[in-house]
Amino acid sequence: MNLDERALEIAKILKKEYPDPKTELVHKNEYELAVAVMLSAQTTDKKVNQVTTALFKKYPSWEELSSADISEVQSLIREVNFHKGKADRLIKAARIVLEEFGGELPRDIENLIKIPGVARKSANVITQELWEIAEGIVVDTHVTRVSNRLGLTKEKDAKKIEKDLMKIIPKSFWRNFSGSTVLHGRYICTARKPKCGECVLNEVCPSAELGLSPVQG
Numbered sequence: 441m442n443l444d445e446r447a448l449e450i451a452k453i454l455k456k457e458y459p460d461p462k463t464e465l466v467h468k469n470e471y472e473l474a475v476a477v478m479l480s481a482q483t484t485d486k487k488v489n490q491v492t493t494a495l496f497k498k499y500p501s502w503e504e505l506s507s508a509d510i511s512e513v514q515s516l517i518r519e520v521n522f523h524k525g526k527a528d529r530l531i532k533a534a535r536i537v538l539e540e541f542g543g544e545l546p547r548d549i550e551n552l553i554k555i556p557g558v559a560r561k562s563a564n565v566i567t568q569e570l571w572e573i574a575e576g577i578v579v580d581t582h583v584t585r586v587s588n589r590l591g592l593t594k595e596k597d598a599k600k601i602e603k604d605l606m607k608i609i610p611k612s613f614w615r616n617f618s619g620s621t622v623l624h625g626r627y628i629c630t631a632r633k634p635k636c637g638e639c640v641l642n643e644v645c646p647s648a649e650l651g652l653s654p655v656q657g
């Protein structure tokens with residue numbers, strides 16, 4: 441099997457295992473998802489979910505958030521990493537969404553990344569979760585690790601990894617591959633003890649063949 445064939449096989453197996461992967465960030469609408477995604481940079485989804493209930497109660501939309509007091513926002517999100525910078529960017533983001541985009545999130549990456557706090561990875565998550573639009577592939581810490589172990593890339597930089605993956609994963613799989621690889625990395629191909637023994641990809645994974653810390657049971 442060459443690399444393209446193996447990438448397609450991996451994408452198909454992941455789609456079968458995770459037919460409709462969804463973000464684990466709790467949200468009820470576009471505003472809440474965008475804010476949660478911004479907060480999730482270098483923070484676990486679990487931690488973000490712990491602070492957003494109170495945050496969304498106090499600031500239920502871009503309007504309220506745009507005129508928020510920064511110290512109050514900082515205090516509400518203090519449990520997440522880099523909370524001071526994130527509080528500042530959230531308020532600025534709310535103002536940009538209102539002033540530049542008429543209160544609606546733009547549906548393309550080029551414009552989404554103009555919003556403070558929204559980098560390419562976040563923009564990919566937002567378009568894929570909200571509108572099922574996949575302009576690229578989400579590359580977070582899990583996708584970085586799993587893609588390297590699967591031999592789909594040798595890169596460590598997210599932009600380069602995304603480029604590599606976009607070349608070998610067919611576009612029709614981008615959305616599923618993004619969500620499924622995040623979940624696979626979170627629960628099976630974990631950083632310290634990948635569960636190769638119960639992994640659906642172990643027959644197409646060079647790291648399993650090399651016996652990378654397989655865990656039984």
Ligand code: SF4
Nearest residue numbers: 629634636639645648
């Ligand atoms: S076989 Fe092991 S290393 Fe390969 S993807 Fe599965 S859990 Fe990860």
